[in-house]
Amino acid sequence: MPFVAYSQASDADEVQLIFNETLRNGKSYEWLKYLTTQVGHRLSGSTGAAEAVNWAKAELDNIADTVWLQPVMVPHWVRGIEEDAYIKGSNKKKNIPVNVCALGGSVGTGSGGITAKVVEVKSIEELAQLGSNRIKGNIVFFNRPMDVTLVRTFDAYMGAVDQRAMGPSEAARHGAIGVVVRSMGLNAEDNPHTGALRYESDAPKIPAIAISTRHADLLSQALKDEPALQFYFETHCETLPDVQSYNVIAELRGSEYPEEIILVGGHLDSWDLGDGAHDDGAGCVQSMEVLRIYKGLGITPKRTVRVVLFMNEENGLAGGREYALQAEQKGEYHMAAIEADEGGFTPRGFSMTASQEFRNQVMSWKPVLEPYGLYDFSHEGGGADIGPLSKFNIPLIGYMPDSQRYFDYHHTKEDTFDKVSKRELDMGAGCMAALIALIDKYGTQ
Amino acid sequence: MPFVAYSQASDADEVQLIFNETLRNGKSYEWLKYLTTQVGHRLSGSTGAAEAVNWAKAELDNIADTVWLQPVMVPHWVRGIEEDAYIKGSNKKKNIPVNVCALGGSVGTGSGGITAKVVEVKSIEELAQLGSNRIKGNIVFFNRPMDVTLVRTFDAYMGAVDQRAMGPSEAARHGAIGVVVRSMGLNAEDNPHTGALRYESDAPKIPAIAISTRHADLLSQALKDEPALQFYFETHCETLPDVQSYNVIAELRGSEYPEEIILVGGHLDSWDLGDGAHDDGAGCVQSMEVLRIYKGLGITPKRTVRVVLFMNEENGLAGGREYALQAEQKGEYHMAAIEADEGGFTPRGFSMTASQEFRNQVMSWKPVLEPYGLYDFSHEGGGADIGPLSKFNIPLIGYMPDSQRYFDYHHTKEDTFDKVSKRELDMGAGCMAALIALIDKYGTQ
Numbered sequence: 001m002p003f004v005a006y007s008q009a010s011d012a013d014e015v016q017l018i019f020n021e022t023l024r025n026g027k028s029y030e031w032l033k034y035l036t037t038q039v040g041h042r043l044s045g046s047t048g049a050a051e052a053v054n055w056a057k058a059e060l061d062n063i064a065d066t067v068w069l070q071p072v073m074v075p076h077w078v079r080g081i082e083e084d085a086y087i088k089g090s091n092k093k094k095n096i097p098v099n100v101c102a103l104g105g106s107v108g109t110g111s112g113g114i115t116a117k118v119v120e121v122k123s124i125e126e127l128a129q130l131g132s133n134r135i136k137g138n139i140v141f142f143n144r145p146m147d148v149t150l151v152r153t154f155d156a157y158m159g160a161v162d163q164r165a166m167g168p169s170e171a172a173r174h175g176a177i178g179v180v181v182r183s184m185g186l187n188a189e190d191n192p193h194t195g196a197l198r199y200e201s202d203a204p205k206i207p208a209i210a211i212s213t214r215h216a217d218l219l220s221q222a223l224k225d226e227p228a229l230q231f232y233f234e235t236h237c238e239t240l241p242d243v244q245s246y247n248v249i250a251e252l253r254g255s256e257y258p259e260e261i262i263l264v265g266g267h268l269d270s271w272d273l274g275d276g277a278h279d280d281g282a283g284c285v286q287s288m289e290v291l292r293i294y295k296g297l298g299i300t301p302k303r304t305v306r307v308v309l310f311m312n313e314e315n316g317l318a319g320g321r322e323y324a325l326q327a328e329q330k331g332e333y334h335m336a337a338i339e340a341d342e343g344g345f346t347p348r349g350f351s352m353t354a355s356q357e358f359r360n361q362v363m364s365w366k367p368v369l370e371p372y373g374l375y376d377f378s379h380e381g382g383g384a385d386i387g388p389l390s391k392f393n394i395p396l397i398g399y400m401p402d403s404q405r406y407f408d409y410h411h412t413k414e415d416t417f418d419k420v421s422k423r424e425l426d427m428g429a430g431c432m433a434a435l436i437a438l439i440d441k442y443g444t445q
Numbered sequence: 446m447p448f449v450a451y452s453q454a455s456d457a458d459e460v461q462l463i464f465n466e467t468l469r470n471g472k473s474y475e476w477l478k479y480l481t482t483q484v485g486h487r488l489s490g491s492t493g494a495a496e497a498v499n500w501a502k503a504e505l506d507n508i509a510d511t512v513w514l515q516p517v518m519v520p521h522w523v524r525g526i527e528e529d530a531y532i533k534g535s536n537k538k539k540n541i542p543v544n545v546c547a548l549g550g551s552v553g554t555g556s557g558g559i560t561a562k563v564v565e566v567k568s569i570e571e572l573a574q575l576g577s578n579r580i581k582g583n584i585v586f587f588n589r590p591m592d593v594t595l596v597r598t599f600d601a602y603m604g605a606v607d608q609r610a611m612g613p614s615e616a617a618r619h620g621a622i623g624v625v626v627r628s629m630g631l632n633a634e635d636n637p638h639t640g641a642l643r644y645e646s647d648a649p650k651i652p653a654i655a656i657s658t659r660h661a662d663l664l665s666q667a668l669k670d671e672p673a674l675q676f677y678f679e680t681h682c683e684t685l686p687d688v689q690s691y692n693v694i695a696e697l698r699g700s701e702y703p704e705e706i707i708l709v710g711g712h713l714d715s716w717d718l719g720d721g722a723h724d725d726g727a728g729c730v731q732s733m734e735v736l737r738i739y740k741g742l743g744i745t746p747k748r749t750v751r752v753v754l755f756m757n758e759e760n761g762l763a764g765g766r767e768y769a770l771q772a773e774q775k776g777e778y779h780m781a782a783i784e785a786d787e788g789g790f791t792p793r794g795f796s797m798t799a800s801q802e803f804r805n806q807v808m809s810w811k812p813v814l815e816p817y818g819l820y821d822f823s824h825e826g827g828g829a830d831i832g833p834l835s836k837f838n839i840p841l842i843g844y845m846p847d848s849q850r851y852f853d854y855h856h857t858k859e860d861t862f863d864k865v866s867k868r869e870l871d872m873g874a875g876c877m878a879a880l881i882a883l884i885d886k887y888g889t890q
Contacts, residue, residue: 020594149465151817153868187867346791346847348818372596373793373847375820402791402818402847404868422632423598423849 012368014437019372019430021296022289026426031059031285032344036275036417043104043272044312045076045243052268056248056309060288063295064250064307072322074245074312077105079272080236083209087222088115088230095232096222098215101192101273102235103164103181103208104315105199113234114139114178114207120223124162124170136175139231141223142167143182143216146407152379153403154342157184157410164195164210169203178233179208182216184407189213191412194271196315207235247319251306252294254440260303262436263337264290267313267385274415278406282344282425283399284309289429290436301440303335310385313341317384324388336439338397338432339383343409344425345401347373350435351381354395357445365438374431376400395444399432457813459882464817464875466741467734471871476504476730477789481720481862488549488717489757490521490688497713501693501754505733508740509695509752517767519690519757522550524717525681528654532667533560533675540677541667543660546637546718547682548609548626548653549760550644558679559584559623559652565668569607569615581620584676586668587612588627588661591852597824598848599787602629602855609640609655614648623678624653627661629852634658636857639716641760652680692764696751697739699885705748707881708782709735712758712830719860723851727789727870728844729754734874735881746885748780755830758786762829769833781884783842783877784828788854789870790846792818795880796826799840802890810883819876821845840889844877 009017022028039055042048053069060067083102086095102108119135121127122144127135142163146156161184168179183193192210199205211219222229248268254260266283270276287307294301311319327334336358338350352359362377369375382396390396401424409415454462467473484500487493498514505512528547531540547553564580566572567589572580587608591601606629613624628638637655644650656664667674693713699705711728715721732752739746756764772779781803783795797804807822814820827841835841846869854860 019596023593148468148868151464151872346849404791404872405866408866421850421853423593427596427849 015434022430028285028289029422044074060250067250069246073242076240076243085233099212100209102237104196108235108237115232132174139178140171140176141180168208169200172203172206193411248309254303255300256302265308268309273413278343283340286429290433293433320385336395337386340399349376351379351398353382460879467875473730473734474867489519505695512695514691521685521688530678544657545654547680549641553680553682560677577619584623585616585621586625613653614645617648617651638856693754699749700745701747710753713754718858723788728785731874735878738878765830781840782831785844794821796824796843798827
């Protein structure tokens with residue numbers, strides 16, 4: 001296009017200027033490289049998390065009008081020395097080692113581990129049907145696979161993750177002494193996927209691990225061959241006292257309506273396996289890039305655009321809760337909130353928890369967004385960290401990239417920088433900046 | 446969905462059955478693993494290409510009604526021992542090595558290489574303006590980057606690739622003794638990208654290489670610092686006598702209109718750098734998978750579905766030409782032809798060279814295709830191998846996956862199996878099978 005001053009431009013020209021800016025001069029990729037390869041993983045309470053806070057603040061200081069740290073206490077769970085697990089060999093056969101990792105928040109078995117028979121179930125319902133007589137003293141093995149036929153892989157995740165989140169307490173109520181969960185992955189693969197469990201207060205805390213999908217199949221077959229086999233696992237994870245941490249907040253102050261806040265963010269913490277590249281380093285650097293795009297184009301938004309890098313999404317959501325609490329106490333007005341936490345992949349659309357009027361408004365922008373791969377605005381969504389803002393009855397929006405590759409890496413050691421494409425990352429930042437520019441221009445309906 | 450017999454199913458149910466089948470039982474990924482890691486690269490005339498023909502025929506024999514090899518003579522260009530290139534150090538400074546590779550089809554420099562001053566240009570037009578006085582005896586360096594702001598990366602490629610294809614003969618006409626071309630890549634990176642040049646019969650054949658984008662920038666800066674610098678490169682590539690090779694053809698014979706052929710294919714040859722995973726192993730195994738899906742679902746199409754794995758797309762298109770020639774001589778009727786040659790990435794749509802009536806027909810199927818990521822049917826396209834079928838005035842269709850990552854790997858040593866996602870590969874096969882099922886059901890308008 002010929003040069004058009006931003007303020008005189010049509011919606012389509014504005015959106016094009018935004019994408020041109022990020023595709024030419026975007027810093028997301030460079031930022032992500034630093035965050036993932038120099039800081040590395042950054043589980044809540046870890047030194048990596050503290051380093052990430054300082055790094056993000058320093059980078060944002062270069063581009064934002066105001067940057068501050070919002071204190072929040074977070075859990076401090078540590079994995080300890082590496083897990084060990086095997087199917088015990090019987091009749092002089094060798095033990096068969098399997099790939100496992102402790103679930104986030106789990107208690108450890110301690111030295112010596114636990115050894116028991118295994119009861120395989122496909123669901124919490126099946127567990128309840130078997131009952132305490134069958135379960136007591138055993139290890140429960142939750143082995144319902146994610147449904148590979150669901151095109152949106154997050155739907156497949158939501159259809160299986162109850163086993164990981166609720167399985168341990170459900171099994172403990174029936175007297176189980178440990179839990180093994182099939183990893184939340186769609187492929188036959190060797191990496192176990194970690195992720196949070198949720199201990200209920202009325203159930204004993206028993207140790208729980210994820211097993212790789214390939215070894216879940218192996219264990220299932222071994223149980224068919226020898227139902228009374230013994231399984232062993234040893235974990236050294238533990239929960240230490242809570243730690244002081246921070247949400248990192250930065251804003252460009254609006255020129256006309258500075259009290260109207262458009263929020264964009266991701267979560268700065270990650271699991272301790274891999275480097276949190278897609279989950280959610282990508283969402284953090286893309287949110288930072290939204291501000292940089294404005295600076296690069298020399299534009300001041302009418303409304304305040306605020307970046308929030310939340311702490312502790314993975315195992316507690318303390319940052320998201322604290323942010324919403326503070327916003328309420330200060331009487332802040334959020335016009336809309338956008339979260340990027342589905343990976344740094346190529347654009348597909350935005351998911352929304354919003355009024356029909358706002359959905360219609362976004363649909364009216366489809367002609368200017370579709371050339372950049374954004375065409376799907378039909379799904380419910382938002383994001384975990386911005387979820388607590390639902391009390392304000394504002395549009396909660398999730399940046400929705402393509403989901404096909406997400407669970408190849410999610411919560412595993414494979415979630416590293418080399419899995420991210422520079423252009424896909426840049427495009428995602430452009431998508432959020434474009435939507436924010438349109439909301440800034442027209443307000444919300 | 447509940448089980449529905451295919452023949453009684455709605456369009457949406459049929460398409461869902463197809464995707465479920467490939468997502469559950471797809472063989473594309475396993476086939477691609479073998480083709481790329483066991484056969485490896487397969488440049489026309491190479492032993493790899495011959496192996497690939499035999500392998501594909503054997504695999505297709507298991508699923509098709511008929512499989513045959515269609516003879517075609519192909520060029521046999523070989524790279525020879527590894528290229529060497531550097532910016533010569535002056536005033537006792539060291540030589541600066543740079544990453545290059547010979548362009549496909551280039552003559553070699555032979556031992557001793559060539560050494561000359563470098564004239565940098567941004568276009569063939571600029572070369573012509575400089576003229577023979579300035580060019581004679583020098584190396585021409587074509588250094589116009591691909592335009593990163595074009596969302597469809599193939600548009601950026603088309604806007605730059607004239608330098609690689611036509612640059613060598615254009616430079617030779619002005620007396621140049623060698624050509625260096627900036628690699629066709631969008632990122633700052635270290636890998637050179639090969640690809641075919643086209644020597645014109647009226648120009649001397651001079652040696653030509655691609656240089657990595659990062660080293661193109663380095664060379665450009667070095668020329669600013671020292672315009673008279675000397676550049677050295679040595680290549681040992683050569684063109685051997687043509688070799689007998691084959692297109693691999695397999696079909697499921699139609700139950701009602703067997704003489705009406707719906708073609709689906711990709712090209713079996715690849716460049717000799719990398720393993721031709723995305724280009725175009727992916728398109729080959731996805732085309733094979735279309736037949737397997739029919740077998741897996743126990744369906745016989747009404748029309749004949751024919752898979753063609755073309756030989757020699759990369760440096761000659763002999764396979765595509767021979768196929769069209771034979772089709773004409775036999776008086777075959779092709780109803781439509783689909784090619785997959787844009788990588789095994791997540792679906793976006795189909796490009797078409799077709800009548801408005803056919804475009805409208807495909808648009809009418811959008812509601813059943815969009816849930817699988819297929820929403821963009823607006824672009825002109827098709828495929829190189831099926832291009833020669835344009836004389837039959839039939840719809841030529843290109844499967845159009847997302848293009849953001851394609852030029853990260855294209856024609857480099859990075860085009861390997863690990864860059865391919867199983868689900869994205871399966872989805873692409875499903876897309877083509879779905880479109881073919883709809884064409885088979887309704888014919889073409």
